[in-house]
Amino acid sequence: SGGARMAAGAGSAAGGRSFSFKVVLLGEGCVGKTSLVLRYCENKFNDKHITTLQASFLTKKLNIGGKRVNLAIWDTAGQERFHALGPIYYRDSNGAILVYDITDEDSFQKVKNWVKELRKMLGNEICLCIVGNKIDLEKERHVSVQEAETYAESVGAKHYHTSAKQNKGIEELFLDLCKRMIETAQVDERARGNGSSQSGIARRGVQIIDDEPQVQSSGGCCSSG
Amino acid sequence: MFLSLTLFSLNRKKMNLKSERRGIHVDQSELLCKKGCGYYGNPAWQGFCSKCWREEYHKARQKQIQEDWELAERLQREEEEAYASSQNTQGAQSLTFSKFEEKKTNEKTRKVTTVKKFFTASSRTGAKKAEIQEAKAPSPSINRQASIETDRVSKEFIEFLKTYHKPGQDIYKQCKLFLDAMNHKRDLSIEEQSECAQDFYQNVAEKLQTRWKASFFFFSCPRALHWVTPQMLCVPVNEEIPEVSDMVVKAITDIIEMDSKRVPRDKLACITKCSKHIFNAIKITKNEPASADDFLPTLIYIVLKGNPPRLQSNIQYITRFCNPSRLMTGEDGYYFTNLCCAVAFIEKLDAQSLNLSQEDFDRFMTGQTSPKKQESDSFSPDVCLGVKQMYKNLDLLSQLNERQERIVNEAKKLEKDLIDWTDGITKEVQDIVEKYPLEIKPKNQALAAIDSENVENDKLPPPLQPQVYAG
Numbered sequence: 001s002g003g004a005r006m007a008a009g010a011g012s013a014a015g016g017r018s019f020s021f022k023v024v025l026l027g028e029g030c031v032g033k034t035s036l037v038l039r040y041c042e043n044k045f046n047d048k049h050i051t052t053l054q055a056s057f058l059t060k061k062l063n064i065g066g067k068r069v070n071l072a073i074w075d076t077a078g079q080e081r082f083h084a085l086g087p088i089y090y091r092d093s094n095g096a097i098l099v100y101d102i103t104d105e106d107s108f109q110k111v112k113n114w115v116k117e118l119r120k121m122l123g124n125e126i127c128l129c130i131v132g133n134k135i136d137l138e139k140e141r142h143v144s145v146q147e148a149e150t151y152a153e154s155v156g157a158k159h160y161h162t163s164a165k166q167n168k169g170i171e172e173l174f175l176d177l178c179k180r181m182i183e184t185a186q187v188d189e190r191a192r193g194n195g196s197s198q199s200g201i202a203r204r205g206v207q208i209i210d211d212e213p214q215v216q217s218s219g220g221c222c223s224s225g
Numbered sequence: 226m227f228l229s230l231t232l233f234s235l236n237r238k239k240m241n242l243k244s245e246r247r248g249i250h251v252d253q254s255e256l257l258c259k260k261g262c263g264y265y266g267n268p269a270w271q272g273f274c275s276k277c278w279r280e281e282y283h284k285a286r287q288k289q290i291q292e293d294w295e296l297a298e299r300l301q302r303e304e305e306e307a308y309a310s311s312q313n314t315q316g317a318q319s320l321t322f323s324k325f326e327e328k329k330t331n332e333k334t335r336k337v338t339t340v341k342k343f344f345t346a347s348s349r350t351g352a353k354k355a356e357i358q359e360a361k362a363p364s365p366s367i368n369r370q371a372s373i374e375t376d377r378v379s380k381e382f383i384e385f386l387k388t389y390h391k392p393g394q395d396i397y398k399q400c401k402l403f404l405d406a407m408n409h410k411r412d413l414s415i416e417e418q419s420e421c422a423q424d425f426y427q428n429v430a431e432k433l434q435t436r437w438k439a440s441f442f443f444f445s446c447p448r449a450l451h452w453v454t455p456q457m458l459c460v461p462v463n464e465e466i467p468e469v470s471d472m473v474v475k476a477i478t479d480i481i482e483m484d485s486k487r488v489p490r491d492k493l494a495c496i497t498k499c500s501k502h503i504f505n506a507i508k509i510t511k512n513e514p515a516s517a518d519d520f521l522p523t524l525i526y527i528v529l530k531g532n533p534p535r536l537q538s539n540i541q542y543i544t545r546f547c548n549p550s551r552l553m554t555g556e557d558g559y560y561f562t563n564l565c566c567a568v569a570f571i572e573k574l575d576a577q578s579l580n581l582s583q584e585d586f587d588r589f590m591t592g593q594t595s596p597k598k599q600e601s602d603s604f605s606p607d608v609c610l611g612v613k614q615m616y617k618n619l620d621l622l623s624q625l626n627e628r629q630e631r632i633v634n635e636a637k638k639l640e641k642d643l644i645d646w647t648d649g650i651t652k653e654v655q656d657i658v659e660k661y662p663l664e665i666k667p668k669n670q671a672l673a674a675i676d677s678e679n680v681e682n683d684k685l686p687p688p689l690q691p692q693v694y695a696g
Contacts, residue, residue, distance in 0.1 A: 034516035054504040056517040057559040075517035085566040
């Protein structure tokens with residue numbers, strides 16, 4: 001049934017349900033994005049014996065209530081100079097995990113910028129998770145719990161507290177995200193079945209990088225006729 | 226050949242003077258049917274009413290074909306004259322240009338009909354048509370000679386565009402799309418059609434100047450970024466370690482190899498292989514799994530260092546023809562996305578993205594200085610190990626260079642010695658020959674002299690004669 005998977009990620013086999021989701025990992029460098037996924041996929045932290053070659057693209061297979069889920073986690077370069085490349089990464093994502101360091105106010109600010117951009121570019125189709133990492137350093141906290149949670153709620157995102165070091169809150173984070181993505185995918189599917197909302201499908205379909213001149217708009221002639 | 230030349234220059238003229246050309250209006254007198262039948266004429270029918278137009282159409286088409294040929298020939302003559310004069314005088318450039326200007330005003334009256342001709346789809350022919358080149362013209366009414374001419378010009382235009390790789394293809398595609406669109410719009414009024422044409426010209430001109438500049442630059446001088454060092458990109462690989470530099474070389478080989486593969490899938494496999502080598506290099510250097518923070522800068526560095534052939538085309542090709550699900554979800558898709566990011570980053574590369582001042586960036590860009598010399602001291606010891614190694618290698622190279630020069634000099638000296646020696650020997654031989662000239666006395670004289678010394682020759686008995694006895 002692997003072949004039946006669709007680019008949009010919500011493909012379903014005839015009998016059992018099977019989903020494949022793309023999740024991007026966004027956040028400043030050094031907030032612990034890599035540790036988070038390594039902990040989740042390999043259950044390892046700062047281990048000298050980590051055999052994994054890389055932690056930038058990891059996959060995980062889950063079974064949630066009889067629904068098979070293939071999760072592909074895409075890490076992104078967090079340096080400021082690569083910020084402009086974001087859209088290339090998060091295109092066609094089903095979910096985004098926005099990580100900040102609770103001891104670093106700036107990293108939370110970055111998350112806010114990402115949220116704004118994602119909502120603008122992808123609308124409500126994408127499930128957002130805001131994650132305050134490094135709660136093992138609670139004493140040095142610089143971002144208040146109240147502030148973070150209020151903000152998350154205001155933008156329709158869920159907030160999580162995690163510690164990759166102590167393995168806290170990570171399973172919950174991914175499980176919750178998967179459930180929400182399944183929900184979104186099913187709503188999308190139903191809409192598609194009814195034919196009531198074509199926009200969602202069109203938008204979720206394959207998008208080709210459009211880095212060449214757009215004939216429609218640029219050659220004004222073509223649209224006027 | 227002449228025709229395409231002429232047409233390019235025509236085109237150029239148009240772009241320069243587009244603002245002038247924008248407002249083409251039909252004269253009031255043209256509102257009534259030209260034939261004077263009393264009905265209103267339509268600009269789309271060259272000022273005739275529908276009935277008269279049908280009658281005139283056939284005649285006019287033949288005439289237009291003739292006119293276009295005359296125009297083309299006249300332009301060729303002028304072009305040749307201009308060329309001849311540019312051979313003779315220095316001021317030819319302005320002379321040629323003023324000639325164009327003059328030509329342009331001369332043609333003003335003609336232009337209206339020419340444009341009409343072109344946009345009345347059924348009658349587009351020869352010069353005008355070829356100007357926006359179209360190999361497979363959908364119009365069936367072109368006469369045979371014109372279409373041969375058009376094909377030839379189209380081919381030349383395509384050849385010309387080939388040298389610009391992707392931008393060239395874009396131009397060709399744009400032209401083709403535009404012509405097709407125009408073909409569908411033959412029912413529009415001339416004003417609207419000419420608006421379209423002008424918009425098209427302007428757009429192409431603008432794009433040539435701005436949008437395509439990046440890719441032109443990226444292809445025409447791809448080595449211009451060779452000076453970017455791993456340090457500028459914060460690449461977390463230490464090429465001092467032999468295994469790492471080995472991996473880097475392998476990664477570069479893989480990314481270069483991509484061009485030779487035909488199927489998108491194979492091309493993707495090359496990207497994946499390259500990525501794996503990069504991960505290995507990072508893992509050996511940092512001793513931990515590579516994150517995207519490490520991977521992307523390294524990939525950018527590899528792309529800059531490897532300068533893979535036709536990278537843009539390959540990416541376009543994969544994007545268009547690869548199975549979308551493979552591109553969007555799989556591991557291969559992730560690496561491909563990173564490669565797209567790397568290329569996007571390189572295309573927009575500026576001083577800020579390399580943490581350089583604008584002055585430094587400009588100086589490196591123009592090749593005035595090399596960052597290696599300038600910055601090697603300012604790096605921390607472990608970072609500049611690579612730079613130091615490079616200096617060592619450079620020293621070795623310069624020593625080798627010196628030695629080679631010495632060898633070359635010695636060889637030249639030896640050659641000279643040899644020549645001198647040969648000359649010396651030759652001279653010596655000649656001297657000796659001159660000093661002791663070879664005298665050869667005649668043979669007979671010598672024999673006579675021996676004989677003549679015998680005083681009593683006469684008294685000797687005569688020599689014996691052989692006698693024959695009959696047996």
